[in-house]
Structure formats: structure tokens, C-alpha cells
Amino acid sequence: MARRKKIYEGKAKILYEGPEPGTIVQYFKDDATAFNAQKKDVIDGKGVLNNRLSEYFMTGLNQIGVPTHFIRRLNMREQLVRACEIIPLEVVVRNYAAGSLSKRLGIEEGQQLPRPIVEYYFKDDKLGDPMVTEEHIAAFGWASQQDMDDILSLALRVNDFLSGLMLGVGIRLIDFKIEIGRIYDGDFQRLVVADEISPDSCRLWDISSGRKLDKDVFRRDLGNLTDAYSEVARRLGVMPNEPTQMTKPKLIN
Ligand SMILES: Nc1ncnc2c1ncn2[C@@H]1O[C@H](COP(=O)(O)OP(=O)(O)OP(=O)(O)O)[C@@H](O)[C@H]1O
Numbered sequence: 001m002a003r004r005k006k007i008y009e010g011k012a013k014i015l016y017e018g019p020e021p022g023t024i025v026q027y028f029k030d031d032a033t034a035f036n037a038q039k040k041d042v043i044d045g046k047g048v049l050n051n052r053l054s055e056y057f058m059t060g061l062n063q064i065g066v067p068t069h070f071i072r073r074l075n076m077r078e079q080l081v082r083a084c085e086i087i088p089l090e091v092v093v094r095n096y097a098a099g100s101l102s103k104r105l106g107i108e109e110g111q112q113l114p115r116p117i118v119e120y121y122f123k124d125d126k127l128g129d130p131m132v133t134e135e136h137i138a139a140f141g142w143a144s145q146q147d148m149d150d151i152l153s154l155a156l157r158v159n160d161f162l163s164g165l166m167l168g169v170g171i172r173l174i175d176f177k178i179e180i181g182r183i184y185d186g187d188f189q190r191l192v193v194a195d196e197i198s199p200d201s202c203r204l205w206d207i208s209s210g211r212k213l214d215k216d217v218f219r220r221d222l223g224n225l226t227d228a229y230s231e232v233a234r235r236l237g238v239m240p241n242e243p244t245q246m247t248k249p250k251l252i253n
């Protein structure tokens with residue numbers, strides 16, 4: 001088989017040209033990074049879990065009419081998605097205080113917010129993804145007012161869907177980040193949820209124990225990351241019978 005063309009290699013995924021025009025293959029790596037890649041490690045099985053979990057969330061969103069880039073999963077580590085022009089924003093929705101919001105505003109982690117708060121960060125690793133307002137977004141032309149209305153409504157619908165899903169399995173959705181892509185259909189453009197939705201991009205706390213089941217386990221050295229992600233997958237009924245720890249093939253002489 002001819003080697004596929006690599007389009008981009010990021011911190012957590014590799015993008016390859018897809019089999020049909022307008023499609024991309026997302027390959028989920030085991031690499032974990034935090035603090036703008038200052039902390040790095042390889043976590044066995046993380047890519048497999050995130051591929052499955054992102055498939056699960058994106059499929060559910062598609063089913064309730066929230067458009068996403070997801071087409072289908074190809075194998076353990078790869079999924080086929082619609083190629084998008086990514087809007088250079090990280091869209092964050094927060095239900096409970098945590099992370100940078102707690103630091104910035106001096107609100108204790110875990111405190112419920114009066115209502116979901118949506119924040120925008122400019123996607124630029126060199127600048128450390130600085131927070132921006134709708135003023136910056138409009139002035140620099142990253143998104144139109146119509147786009148911003150659509151982005152807000154997508155973000156809140158994803159929040160309602162994910163919060164409910166998690167609540168059903170005893171997990172609190174503290175916050176999450178999504179990326180939004182533009183897809184052109186002839187003269188029309190529409191916005192879809194792109195990139196990934198996984199415990200890498202959400203904060204998930206077990207409701208009864210407060211145990212963290214997301215990337216903070218890695219950021220803050222709280223234990224085994226694969227165990228935490230497996231627990232989320234197990235509760236949701238994603239890959240219930242499959243081992244997550246793949247044994248490496250042995251050399252036979
Ligand atoms: N449907 C899509 N079409 C085009 N690009 C996409 C799509 N979905 C995600 N991407 C982009 O693919 C890349 C995924 O790689 P990864 O998540 O490893 O990146 P990253 O290291 O987090 O870097 P970045 O800062 O660019 O997000 C991201 O840049 C993301 O914006």
C-alpha cells in the first residue's frame with residue numbers, strides 16, 4: 001500500500017490525507033503533553049481510548065443534530081473525519097471553577113458557577129494560547145458575528161449533551177474545550193465540532209469520591225492516566241470487553 005501523505009503532526013494526533021477528497025484520517029498517539037508541552041510522556045493505550053471516546057461523543061452529537069466532523073472510526077487508533085478549516089480558537093465551557101479560572105479569579109476549584117461560562121482562547125502555542133474576547137475575534141476577523149452566534153450555540157449544546165451523559169454515569173463535567181471547523185458545501189459554509197472530545201480536553205470528576213478522571217491526573221501526577229480514562233470508557237459502556245493495555249508483538253526466532 002502506498003504511504004499516506006502526512007498533513008500535520010500535533011502533540012496528540014497525526015493527520016493524514018483521507019481516501020476521498022475533503023476527508024482526513026486522524027491518528028491518535030499515546031503522547032501526553034501539558035503546560036504547553038513543557039511536560040511530556042508516552043501513556044500506553046491513551047490513543048486507543050481517546051479514539052473510542054471521541055467517536056462515542058461525536059456520534060452522539062451527530063445523532064442529536066449537533067454537526068461534527070466525524071465520519072467513522074477506521075481502526076483502534078484512527079478515525080475518518082471531514083477536512084475543515086479550523087477556526088483558530090479554543091472554545092472553553094465551564095460549569096464548575098477549576099484550573100486557570102480558579103487561579104485568575106481566586107475561586108476555589110469545584111465551586112459551581114452561577115451559569116455555564118464560555119471563554120475563547122487564541123490557538124497559538126508560541127503565545128501560550130492567550131485568552132481573547134469577542135472584540136479581538138471580530139477585530140482580527142477570525143470569525144464573523146454570525147459565526148460567533150453559531151459557535152456559542154454549538155458550545156452550549158455540546159455542554160448540555162456531555163453534562164447529561166456524564167451525570168448518568170456518576171461523573172461531573174467540570175469544563176471542556178472544543179475546536180470548531182468550517183466546511184464549505186458549494187456556496188454555503190457551515191460550522192461543525194472538530195478535533196476531538198476526550199478526557200484530554202475535558203475535566204471529569206467522579207461525583208461521589210471527587211476522583212479526577214481526566215488529563216489533570218497527568219498534569220498533577222495523581223496516578224495512572226490510562227486507568228482514569230478506562231474508568232470513563234467502562235462507565236459509558238465504550239470498549240467494555242477489550243483490554244486497553246496492548247501487549248507488544250514478541251519477536252520469534
Ligand atoms: N476536521 C479537521 N480538519 C482539519 N484539521 C483538524 C480537524 N480536526 C482537528 N484538526 C486539527 O488537527 C490538529 C490535531 O492535532 P493535535 O491535537 O495533536 O494538535 P495539537 O498539538 O494540540 O496542536 P494545535 O495547537 O494545532 O491544536 C489540530 O491542529 C487541530 O486543530
Ligand SMILES: [Mg+2]
Nearest residue numbers: 010011012195
Ligand atoms: Mg490538540
